[in-house]
Amino acid sequence: MPLEPIKRGRYYYAQGRVEYNGTPITEYYRKSTGSLTEAGAVDWIAVETAKRRRAYVVGPEAAFTFAEATMVYPASPKTAKKLIPIVKQIGDMPVESITEDVLKDLGRALKPDASTDTWWREIVTPARAVINKLHRTNRKFSAISVSSYTGEERNAQDERRGKLSRVEKQPSDRDWIERFCRAADVHNAALARFMFETGARIGQAVAITHAHLDPKKCQVQLKAQKGHKQTSIVVSPEMMEELQALQPKRTRNPKSGKLLEARVFGYVSSTSYNERWKRICAKAEIPYLSAHEAGRHGFFTELTVNIGVNPVDAAKAGRWKDPTVPMRIYAHSKADEAAIRGLFRTKLVQPLLNDATNNLKEKEKSDDE
Template sequence: MPLEPYQRGEVWWAKGRVELDGQAITGYLRVSTGASTETGARRWIAEETERLKRRHIVGEEADEFTFDDAVVLYRAKPADAKRLITILPHLTGRAVAGITPKEVRELGPKILPNCATDTWWREIVTPIRSVINNAHDDGKCPPIKIRGYGTKERVAQDKARGKQSRVEKTPSDRDWLDKFTTAADGYNAAMAQFMFETGARISQAVALVPKDLDLPRLRVWLGASKGHPAQWVAISEAMAAILVALPPKRPRARRGDQRLPPRVFGYAHPTSMHSRWRAICKQAEIDYIAPHAAGRHGFYTEMRVRQGLDPITAAKAGRWSDPTLPDRIYAHSDVDEREIRARAGTKPVQPPSKGKG
C-alpha cells in the first residue's frame, strides 16, 4: 500500500510503503509528516516518495555525496557563484540524496525573507537545482524536481513585505521614444532607437563592439541571449545612418581610471546606464521606462498591437522561438480601460430613429 496520510491529534502522519512501478522499495513506514493539515501531509508524502525513489535508483552510495561535492563539479558563472556562496552555509555537509524539494523551497524565505517568490526561485531554487542535476548527469546523485511557488504563496509574500511583485511593464511607443531621443545624448538616443527597432536586449546592445556592425549590408551581429544563438540582425537604412555617425566610445572600468576597449554605445555593463537613463526621462518630462521595457516590450507591442503584424512574423523578428510567449508577456494593450467600460455601459447611446414620412 503506498504512503497515505492519517491524523494523530493535531499532526498528520503517513503510513504504508513507497512503490516503484508497482513494487515496494521500502519496508512498512509509519512516520510523522510534521504537517498540521492533510494538504501539507500529502505534499510531504509526494516529496518523500520522490526522494526515496531517487535513492533507490542511484543507490545508497549517494548518501556519501554532499552538496559541497556537487558545487565543486558545477561550472558556475560569476552570478551563479555569488548566489551559491550565500546558499552553501545552509547545505554544507549535507548528502545530496537527503535534500528534499520542500527543504529547498523553504530556503527562499529563510535566506531572503523580504524578497518576492520570483526572487526566491531565481536566487535560491534555480542554483540549487542546477547544481544537483548537473551532478546527477555525472552519475553522482539522484536528480531533483522542485515545484514552483504558487499564486497563493506569491500573494501572501507580497502582502507580508508590503510590495507587489510581477508589476506589468509599460512599453515605450514612438511618442515616448521621440521625446527621449530629443533630450538624450547621441549614444543613449541611438541605443534606445536601436533596441526599439530590433527588439534587442539591453545586454546585447551594450555588448556591441565596432566589428559587430556590417552597415553597408544593413545588419548587426547580436550576441546569444536567453536561449537563442548569436546571429546577424537586419537594420533599417535610417538606423545604419545613425550608427555610422556614432564614433565608438571607450567606457571607463568600474574600478580605477582604466579605459576598456571601444563599445558602440559606450557602456561597459548593462547596469551602467540606468542612472543616466532616469536623468534623461526626467529632463524630457516623460515617465521612466526601464531599458528592457522600452526596447523589447516596446518593439513587440509596436509590431503586434499598433501595426497588427501576425504573431509568427513578429516573434521571428524579435528572435522568439515560441510565438505564443511574446503574446503572453511582451504585448501590451494601448486602450484605456475606461473606453472598454464605456462600450459595455448599461446605458449605451442609441442612434436616432428614422421618422415616418
Template sequence: MPLTPYLRGSVWWVKGWIEWNGRPVAGPYRKSTRATSETGAWDWIKEETELQLRKCLMGEERALRFVDAIELYKPTPKIARQLLPVLDEIGDRLLSEITGKLLKTLGPKLRPNASTDTWWREIVTPARAVINNAHELKGTPLLRVRRYDQFERNAQDRRRNRQSRIERVPGNREWIEAFCHAADPYNAAMARFMFETAARIDQAISIVPADLRPEERKVRIKAQKGHPACWVTVSTEMMAELLALPPKRPRNRRTGTIMAPRVFGYGSSTGYNTRWRTICRRAGIPYLSAHAAGRHGFFTELVVRQGVDPVTAAHAGRWSDPNLPMSIYAHPETDEAAIRARFRTDPVQTARSNDGNVLK
C-alpha cells in the first residue's frame, strides 16, 4: 500500500510503503510527520518519497541532500542559527554536487559586508562540518575547502572599505598595573588572572568558588576551543587575591534570573566591556579587550619580553601547537626607527694588508 496520511490526535502520521514501478523500495512506515495539517503531511510524503527513490536509483551515499545531512547533524543553537541561511541557499543540493568553491561563493551572497574571516567562520566551517559528518555516517563524499587567501581577503576589505585582521595590542605589566590601580578588586583580579594564566574571558567569568583549590594553588578552567577542562597553578599572590573576593551572584540578562555565585561576578563573556572602558578612561590608558590584555599579553610577555622558549610558553597557555601562538599571539616590540637607523650606521671595516690577509 502506498504511503497514506492519517490523523492521530492533533498530528498527522503516515503508513504504508514507498513504491517504484509497483515494487516496494522502502517501508513499511508507521511514523509521525510532525505536521498538524494534512497538506503538511502530503509535503512530508513527497519529500520522503523523493529521497528514498534517489537512494534506490543512485545509492544512499549519492542521494543525500544538504538538508538531509543537517538531519544527521546535531548543531549547537549558535551553529544552527548560522546554518539557516545556508540551508535556504543550498538545502536541496545533493552533497555530491557541493564543492569547496561553491561554499566559498556563499559568503559574498549571504554576508556581503563581512570579512573573509567571518565568511569562513560562520558560513564555510559549519556547512563543511555538516557535510563531513554525513561522510562519516553515510559514506558521502568528503569535502575539503581551501581557505580564503590574502588576495581574496584584501579584495573584500577594499570592497567594504574596512580592514580585517587588525593588529592587536597585547597587554604588558605597565598596562596591567595601571588598570588594576584604577579598577575595583573584582576587575583587577580578573585582569591579573588572565594575564598570568592565558585564560579566555569565558573561562575566567565561569569560575565558581568550587573551582578553587587554595592548598594546591590551583584553579579549574572549563573546557573550551576543543581543549578539556584542566587545573592550572597560579601564584601565591594570585590565589590570595581570588580568595579575598566574596563571590557574587550575577543576573542573567536574558531571563532575569539570579545565577549561581561566581568568583569574578560576571554572568556573560561580554558583560565586562563597558566597565573595562570606564576603568581604562579613568587610568588614562588605551582600552584593551580581555583577550588582548590577557591571552595575547601572556604569550608576548613570556616569549618576546622574557625570552621563554615558545614550546614551554605554549604548554603553559594550553596551546597544543606552539606554531599557532607564535603566528597570532606573539607581537614584536622592536622600535622600527632603531632598525632603520642600523642602515645609516657605518659598519666597522676590517683592516687588511695588500695581499688580502687580515691585519692583527
C-alpha cells in the first residue's frame, strides 16, 4: 500500500510504504507528519516519496540535498541568515552535484549588484562550509574546494555594477585624530584615541565595561575576536585616566528593547557608531574614516611609517601573529609619487655615475700594475 495520510488524534500520520513503479522500496511507515491538516500531510508525503525514490535510483549519498545538509550544520544566527537565500536557490540540489562553478555563479543570481568579495564572503564561504561539514561527518560525501575569484572576474563585475571594489583604506594620523576629538563629545573622543593608541578592533572597544579596566596595571581587557583569544593590553597612564573619567552609558538592544549593561563608550554594537562619527567628521571638516581606518589602520601606519617602529614590534603591539599581514594591508605609504618620480631627474644621478666610472678605471689601472 502506498503512503497515505491517516488522522490519529489531532495529527495526521503517514501510513504505508513508498513505492517505485508499483514495487515497495521502503519499510512500512507509521509515522507522524507533524501536520494538523490533511493538505499538510499530503505535502509531507510527496516530499518524502520523492526523496526516497531519488535515493533508490541514484543512491542515498547522491540524493542528499543541500537543504538537508544545512540541517546538520551548526550555523550561528549570523551564518543561518546568510544560508536562507542560498537554500531557497539550491536547496533541492543534491550535494554531490554541487560544483565550485555552481557556488561561484550564485552571486549573480542572489546579489547581482554586489562585488565578488561580497559573493565570496556572503555566499561561497557559508555554502562551502555546509558541504565540507557534511564531508567531515560522513566520508561518503565529497569535500569541495573553491578557487578564489580572479582579478579579471572582479574587474568584470565592478564594470557591470559601475562601482569599484577593494577601495584602498585611508589611515588616520595625529592631525585627523586631534581635529576629530575637538569636534567630538568626550565618549567618542576617547573611543578614537583609544583605538588609535592600541589598534583595538571596534567590536572589542565597544564591549569594554569599567570592570575590564585595571588602573593599577594600566591594562584593559579585550574580548576574543577574529581568531584572537581574550587578552589584556597595556595603555598609557593618560589613556587609563581618560577611560576611568568617562561616565558609563547604558543603551538598549534595538530589537528587544532590553536595557544592556553599562559600557565605557556607550555603543551597543560594532556598527552603531557610524552615523554619529559621520556628523562629527562633518563638523570637524575632515574626511569620514571608519573606526577600523581611524584605529587599526592609523595605529600601524603611525608606528611603522611616521615613527619608524620595527614592523615586527608594531605587529606584536597590535596583536598580529604574522607581521607580513599588517605590512601588506595596514601600512599606508605617505610618500608623494611625483616626488619619487622626480628623484630620477635630480643631479645626484650624474655624480654617482661618474664616481662609479672613476672607481672602475682606478681598479683597472691597479690590476695592470
